Amino acid sequence: MVTRDDPALDDPVGWSLRGHHARFARRLGGAATYLPGVATFCAVTADPDGAAWTDLARLLGPGALADMFGCPATPPADWEPVFDLAGRQMVWSGGGRPGRPPAGDDAGVVELGADSVPEMLALVARTGPGPFWPRTRELGTYLGVRDHGTLVAMAGERLRPPGWTEISAVCTAPEARGRGHAARLVGALVTRIVARGERPFLHVSEANTGAVALYERLGFTSRRPVTFRGFRTP
Ligand SMILES: CC(C)(COP(=O)(O)OP(=O)(O)OC[C@H]1O[C@@H](n2cnc3c(N)ncnc32)[C@H](O)[C@@H]1OP(=O)(O)O)[C@@H](O)C(=O)NCCC(=O)NCCS
Missing domain, CATH: 3.40.630.30 (Gcn5-related N-acetyltransferase (GNAT))
Known part of the structure; x- marks a missing residue:
């Protein structure tokens, strides 16, 4: 059985969208999100140049909610924070x-x-x-x-x-x-x-x-x- 150290638990949205939930995914480059009505969660690949955030902005469109769930990565400064909840x-x-x-x-x-x-x-x-x-x-x-x-x-x-x-x-x-x-x-x-x-x-x-x-x-x-x-x- 998998152990609690499994890095998949550090990005459960990304791993789900790439794997078991691929049929529910919308993807562009390094960004992915669920189909409308299924979930709003988004994932970005870890990349130092931030290209995945550009991909996510194009995938969602301007002024859209990017629900990053528990993703530890931080978007560029011009992404306005909407909610922030400790869990x-x-x-x-x-x-x-x-x-x-x-x-x-x-x-x-x-x-x-x-x-x-x-x-x-x-x-x-x-x-x-x-x-x-x-x-x-x-x-x-x-x-x-x-x-x-x-x-x-x-x-x-x-x-x-x-x-x-x-x-x-x-x-x-x-x-x-x-x-x-x-x-x-x-x-x-x-x-x-x-x-x-x-x-x-x-x-x-x-x-x-x-x-x-x-x-x-x-x-x-x-x-x-x-x-x-x-x-x-x-
Ligand atoms: C949390 C929730 C699902 C519990 O539902 P429930 O059917 O009453 O739970 P159970 O009857 O199985 O309770 C199990 C135990 O938890 C305790 N418990 C349940 N809700 C509690 C609460 N709000 N505060 C403290 N203890 C609570 C019960 O007293 C019971 O303990 P006991 O067996 O020692 O008496 C329910 O309160 C709820 O729907 N809350 C709002 C939605 C929510 O927060 N969901 C969780 C999201 S992560």
């Missing part, structure tokens, strides 16, 4: 607190198909787990919990650098919290990811202390701080 990257290290729903306890967990997208978008709008767009579901498996037919919790797979799968869009409707839905959904995804020989990882806002504590209980450990950054192209 952390966590990797699944096995185990998890005894007493938590064991990974594999899928009771009540269902796979969410294309017909569930409107409900998924509505749940995301209510709970704010982070970016999720109309076609994000196509990036991997998305699982949910329904209560009398209504979607009350979900989680899914997003970035796919080689050997890794990112767990994302973890959210539970306010009225359904504290019942173990998020723990069960993350556990079910961990089981699937590990079963295919990959290792789970995720990203979380530093301010989201409740979610960080939940992930730690489920066996995730912090790998590195990340800054979610967006810029406006010149």
